[in-house]
Amino acid sequence: MHDYAGTVVAWYQENRRDLPWRREGFTPWGTLVSEFMLQQTPVSRVIPHLEEWLSRWPTPADLASVPPGEAVRAWKSLGYPRRALWLHAAAVTITERHGGVVPDDVDALLALPGVGDYTARAVAAFAYGERHPVVDTNIRRVIARTVDGQAEPGPPSTRRDLAAMEALLPEDRDAAAAFNAGMMELGAIACVARTPRCDSCPLSDRCRWRQAGYPDYEGPTKGRQKRYEGSDRQARGRILAELRASHTPVAAGDLAALWPDAEQGERALQGLVKDGLAVETLGGYTLP
Numbered sequence: 001m002h003d004y005a006g007t008v009v010a011w012y013q014e015n016r017r018d019l020p021w022r023r024e025g026f027t028p029w030g031t032l033v034s035e036f037m038l039q040q041t042p043v044s045r046v047i048p049h050l051e052e053w054l055s056r057w058p059t060p061a062d063l064a065s066v067p068p069g070e071a072v073r074a075w076k077s078l079g080y081p082r083r084a085l086w087l088h089a090a091a092v093t094i095t096e097r098h099g100g101v102v103p104d105d106v107d108a109l110l111a112l113p114g115v116g117d118y119t120a121r122a123v124a125a126f127a128y129g130e131r132h133p134v135v136d137t138n139i140r141r142v143i144a145r146t147v148d149g150q151a152e153p154g155p156p157s158t159r160r161d162l163a164a165m166e167a168l169l170p171e172d173r174d175a176a177a178a179f180n181a182g183m184m185e186l187g188a189i190a191c192v193a194r195t196p197r198c199d200s201c202p203l204s205d206r207c208r209w210r211q212a213g214y215p216d217y218e219g220p221t222k223g224r225q226k227r228y229e230g231s232d233r234q235a236r237g238r239i240l241a242e243l244r245a246s247h248t249p250v251a252a253g254d255l256a257a258l259w260p261d262a263e264q265g266e267r268a269l270q271g272l273v274k275d276g277l278a279v280e281t282l283g284g285y286t287l288p
Contacts, residue, residue, distance in 0.1 A: 011202035
């Protein structure tokens with residue numbers, strides 16, 4: 001597809017949102033923290049938490065110097081609080097093995113706790129300008145529509161998805177970084193999942209899905225997430241909120257009173273203990 005990347009980069013430079021992690025001087029540590037926070041959490045919710053977090057712990061060593069429970073407490077309402085534990089563990093590893101500097105090598109980044117293929121490549125590309133294909137849900141959707149002519153991407157495949165992005169990636173490092181970010185932005189604000197804004201998309205004239213008349217997706221789909229209301233996730237969240245609010249152990253009886261179903265409440269509590277998000281002490285339960 002002729003000058004696909006150039007079109008996306010030019011559009012991105014004109015239309016990109018002003019986000020903290022895109023500003024001049026934003027640190028690699030800030031990039032790593034933002035990528036942890038952005039997993040399964042909207043940008044609008046991440047920004048205030050990110051700024052508060054980096055103000056309190058501007059370096060990996062700063063975070064590594066406090067107990068992991070403080071990271072869980074500061075995570076607040078971001079959801080999936082195990083990410084806070086992983087981020088704290090990553091900070092400890094960076095401090096102890098990398099002299100307090102976030103590594104720029106994908107393999108070294110992958111060796112950090114909680115860092116998967118996407119996060120490792122995103123940090124290497126966006127914080128250090130390394131040339132790597134970066135693939136998230138938005139990018140997969142843009143490629144599926146514009147290149148493959150499908151309404152939605154098929155099930156994720158790291159090897160296949162990276163190869164598809166690599167085939168479009170410019171050789172120049174700066175252009176590659178801008179293209180990665182541009183494809184992500186395109187999927188976030190124009191080629192969105194439910195109501196794509198084709199009139200504002202720079203690839204609309206070459207989009208194979210549009211040219212085919214927007215056919216419905218007929219491939220395999222992911223199962224829907226279970227309802228939150230009344231779930232173990234909600235019970236865990238209520239217990240964890242109580243532990244965050246207290247700087248002393250909370251008695252087991254007080255935690256049991258938080259949830260109407262005693263069996264489910266106990267299961268949720270023991271799940272938090274198993275995941276390292278709660279610790280049993282003589283006086284009850286606390287954050288780690």
